[in-house]
Amino acid sequence: MYECATCEDTFYSRDECDEHMDDYDHWVECDSCDRTFRSQRACDQHMDALDHHRLFECETCTSQFRSQAGVERHMRELDHWSTYCVPCDREFNSENNLRMHRNSRIHRSSGVLCPFCKTEFVTASGASHHVETGSCSNAPTLNRESIHRLIRASDSRGLITNQQIEWHEENVKYSVTNAAYNGTAWECYCCHRGFRTPAALTQHLNSPIHKQRIYHCPNGNCPKEFNSLAGLFSHLESESCKFMRFERVQQVQKNLNDAITGGRRLLTI
16 A cells, blocks of 8 residues: 555555645655655655755754654654654654644544535545546536636635636546557656556546646745645645644635535635
């Protein structure tokens, strides 16, 4: 099984895990550059090799270390963990990862409803992904583009949607041909990532990963932009920019449901 680097979701193949991390922006980022990695360990190795690491502080005392591994070793030896889940007897290497764990289905019951089929989801990002990917049986014509059009019409102040001179809905489905096989893998012509099967490449091409970033964080001090509504909600749920609490994100999602279904004309955050 392959586990997402940020949340608790696991997958039977690496391609499925990568697609999940693409959709929800769950990759691990370098502290100094824009490189992203599949795991915290790979990111730490990159930052150590290029001296891209920041000083890592103990969560309990004032000690500082040049690597995540060093501060983890210190906290483990002196029992200085503050990012520790008591019910699960599990330690985490950051407050963000602990928050994601506590907000996962392990500790939270389903509380976010799809406005069309009433399927329950643990997170607002999960409900948004369900509709954006056309997975809702009661709203099969809705997708990322049509939802963005509805939300943009209700977001005249640009609270979460980016200003654009023109917007053309990209209702295009990509199909993989044998020309995509480079001899060892099925290669994406945009990012040149290799996939083991044509189905995995097809899923990648039809995901939002290479599409325009059409949403932004409503926190004016946060520069993050996103190519899907699910990615925006995942960012807010992580509380990484401390703009709102996890519970408040679910209320915002309900407001967006009203905008999508026509019950509310002006978007509020």
